Amino acid sequence: MPGSTLNLTLLTSQEITNLKWFLWRTGSPSPILLQAGTCVSLTSSRGRALLSIVNITYKWAASSFNTSDSQCFVLAVQRCPAADTTYTCDLQSPGLSPLRVLVSVTIIQGGDTTCPEDSSAGAWNVTKAGHVAQAPCPGNKTGTVKRTCRPDGAWGPNHSSCTDTGLLALLYRARLLRAGQGWPDEEVPQILAQLPDQVVVVTSPSDLLALVNTIKVLAKIVASARIQLNGSALEALLKTTDKVLDMDASSLWTTARAQISAVGSNLLLAVETLACSLCPQDHPFSFGLPNVQLQTQLLRPTLPSDYRVSSSTQPMLQAHIPKHSLAPLGHNGTNVSVTSLMLQKLDHFLPSNYGQGLGDSLYATPGLVLAISIMAGGQIFNKAEVIMDFGDTNGTPHCVFWDHDLFQGKGGWSDAGCQVQAASASPTTHCICQHLTAFSILMSRHTVPKNTLLELLGQVGLGASIVALLVCLGVYRLVWRFVVQSKVAYLRHAALLNVVLCLLAADTCFLGASLLPPGPHSPLCLATAFLCHFLYLATFFWMLAQALMLAHQLLFVFHQLSRHRVLSLMVFLGYLCPMGFAGVTLGLYLPRGQYLGEGACWLDKKGGVFYTFVGPVLAIMGVNGLVLAMAVLKLLRPSLSEGPQVEKRQALLGVIKALLILTPIFGLTWALGLATLLEEVSIVPHYLFTALNTSHGVFILLFGCLMDRKVQEALRKHFCRSQPPNSTISLATNETYIP
Known part of the structure; x- marks a missing residue:
């Protein structure tokens, strides 16, 4: 019965040796060998042999899935039903249980909307x-x-x-082999030899899936039965693979991947497996087509030199395995064979799955996958150091391999055991991996190429910012006691002084970070990234403290807080809050390997960690904007009852000027910073972002310090040694309200 299990037991008084089971179909010219497979199980012991066949289907009874004696049953309806009707068809065969099929019939009545008869498509x-x-x-x-x-x-x-019947016939034949029917040593090469002729009939996604599934099943048969393929069988496989990789991506691959997302990964694993099954007599072997290149070398036990291989693909790829990785394999005198397989375009058909540490960004691949395998003494070895050169690459590369076990068996890119190493005196990048598998390189799709002018602009801007902030500190050293004579002025300049100190320390750390060796295993790099995160956040939180102090002065004129209490609250907001943000971010993302960016001592811009910096900054910019709007409305409509004193009014105007000027500068900078993270942006936002971001200190010196009226008067008094006009002194010391 279909779906049931057949058990046959042979009992004999003699010891059973070299026993074979055969299936003889009715009308078949010769019996079919039964071997261990997914459906066939063979066990034997003294005087007893057991054959077990599970999940029997109709394919076991016929040599082909297509039968020529099919019949059509016609139901004659005497009267058309008034509504849609479901008919029941019971099929009865001798010796089998009845088969019931439901047939739904749609009734079209007058007035119903219908689609007309169409013979064009x-x-x-x-x-x-x-x-x-x-x-x-x-x-x-x-x-x-x-x-x-x-x-x-x-x-x-x-x-x-729709699937081509010839492709289906090969797929069913391969599946029966996998189940346990037939002679795998003979039939696998025969099926491979027919694939190049069948690949030309692939016109639909179903055809493509059937072809890939056939290769996948054959690879499993070869791996389980340890079949060795000759050179002609391997050439047929490579010709088929080359044509498959040239198939139209939009009409075939895209739809096929929508049905089975792992179809590209299945093809990669199958071709890898079959390419490693070349019989030793055919070594060395070399075969190349536009999308597929296979090279094998047979190394002597003495292993005189490194293994090296290069491709003529675009981009060009070179790889070599050092001698010290191969030496342990030839200690028993056996030959060592190394097989390298290069596949063009296949990486474009793999799912966009990225393992831990690669984030959730989209990457571009160079269109090339390299697979290397080493065999010694009949065993495959996957552990060896391999060094690859994928040519000149723009942006920050990731050396990765395709791990078929990730994402519940669908496969994904992983960088475990691989690292990037810049080549000396060369613009190329080396990938060094400690295992052998399908390698490639990932690059961010929208990474801006390394730009010397952009780097120089950033360094010059940071240097100018640091000098300007030092000048600002020097100015405050000279005029401090002259500009903080009122509580409002003191709090305003105290907040601005802390902005200067935080930004000076942050810029210095950021500039020094470029001199450190990047990487998560560098404690100094990690500490620098944490300090930059904390100090830049503190800069913005102190700006927030200025804004909130201004809001309090405007809203609660008759409920003033003491200088000590306000300063304590500002210190809490300016230092403890950013410290909390930076500490929680470090604790959450460092264990996941998502804290540091690739090749820099700064936060990873590809994951969520970067938004723990951008989020608070944008929120602060929003609060500052609201306070500025409120301050402008207050100053446009002054009231007699709540008008501030002249000196307080001047100090508040200074706060507003500082926030009004600094807030758009910082806001515009980080708006451009976010623009550089978006897709397909030009180089212009990167230049503007670098110029503004590295010039904060200059703007603070000019607009926050030197343009302040009190600061200017104090500087004139210090350098000119002359008293300012009486009117100015009168305004500075008058305690009455402005009428």
Whole structure:
């Protein structure tokens, strides 16, 4: 019965040796060998042998899935039903249980919206709106074609699941081999030899999936039965693979991947497995096509030199395995064979899955995958150091390999055991991995190429910012006691002084970070990134403290807080809050390997960690904008009862000027910073971002310090040794309210 299990036991009084089981189909010219497979199990002991076949299907009874004696049963309906009707068809065969099939019939009545008969895109009869018409596949295809009749009576596109019968025949033959029927040593090469002729009939995603599944099943048979393939069988596989990789991505690969996302990963694993199965007699072997290149070398036990291989692909790829990695394999005198397989375009058909540490960004690959395998003494070895050169790459590369076990077996890119190493005196990048598998390189799709002018602009801007901040500190050293004579002025300049100190320390750390060796294993690099995160956040939180102090002065004129209490609150907001943000970020993202960016002592811009910096900054910019709007409205409509004193008014105007000037500068800078993270931006935002971001100190010196009226008067008094005009002194010391 279909789906049941067949058990046959042979009992004999003699010891059983070299026992074979055969399946003899009715009408078949010769018996079929049964071997251990997914459905066949063979066990034997003294005087007893057991054959077990599980999950028997109709394919076990026929040599082909297509039968010529099929019949069509016609139901004659005497009266058309008034509504849609479901008919029941019971099929009875001798010796089998009845098979019940439900057949739904749609009734079209007068006035119903319908799609008209259409023979331009197939034989489509009149169909009721909202229903799906179904027709058999035309020509030498098996399956169905479906087409939806839209509610407005217009036909939708065709959706085909048609598969070429020749491809299906090869797939079913391979599956029967995998199940346990046939002679794998003979039939696997025969099926491979037929694939190049069958690949030309691939015209639909179903055809592509059937072809890839056939190669996948053959690879599993070869791996489980330890079959060795000759050179001609391998050439047939490589020719087929080359044509598959040239197939149209939009019409075939995209739809096939939508049905089975791992179809590219399945093809990669299957071709890898089959390429490693070349019989020793055919070594060395070399075969190249535009999308596929295979090279094998047979190394002597003495292993005189490194293993080196290069490709003629674009981009060009070079790889070599050092002698010290190969030496332990030849200690018993056996030959060592090394196989390298290069596949062009296949990485574009792999799922966009990225393992831990690579973030969730989209990457671009160079269009090349390299797979290397080492065999010694009949065993495959996966542990060896391999050094690869993928040519000149723009942006920050990641050396990765395709791990078939990630994402529940769908596969994904992983950088475990691989690292990037810049080549000396060369613009190329070396990938060094400690294992052998399918390698490639990942690059951010929208990474701005390394720009010497941009780097120089950033360094010069940071240097100018640091000098300006030092000048600002020197100015405060001279005029401090003259500009902080009132509480409001004291708090305003205290906040600005802390902004200067935090930004000076942050810029110094950031400039020094470029001199440190990047990497998560560098404690100094990690400490520098943490300090930069904390200090830049503190700069913005002190700006927030200025804004909140201004808001309090405007809203609560008659409920003033003491200088000590306000300063304590500002210190808490300016230092403890950013310290909390930076500490929590470090604790959350460092254990995941997502804290530091690639090749820099700064936060990783590809993951969520960077938004723990951008988020607070944007929130502060929003609060500052609200306070500025409120301050402008207050100053435009002054009140007699709540008008501040002249000196307080001047200090508040200074705060507003500082916030009004500094807030757009900082806001514009980080708006451009976010623009540089978006897709497909030009180089212009990067230049503007670098110029403004590295010039904060200059703007603070000019607009926050030197343009302050009190600071100017104090400087004139210090350098000119002359008293300012009486009117100025009068305004500075007057305690009455402005009428």
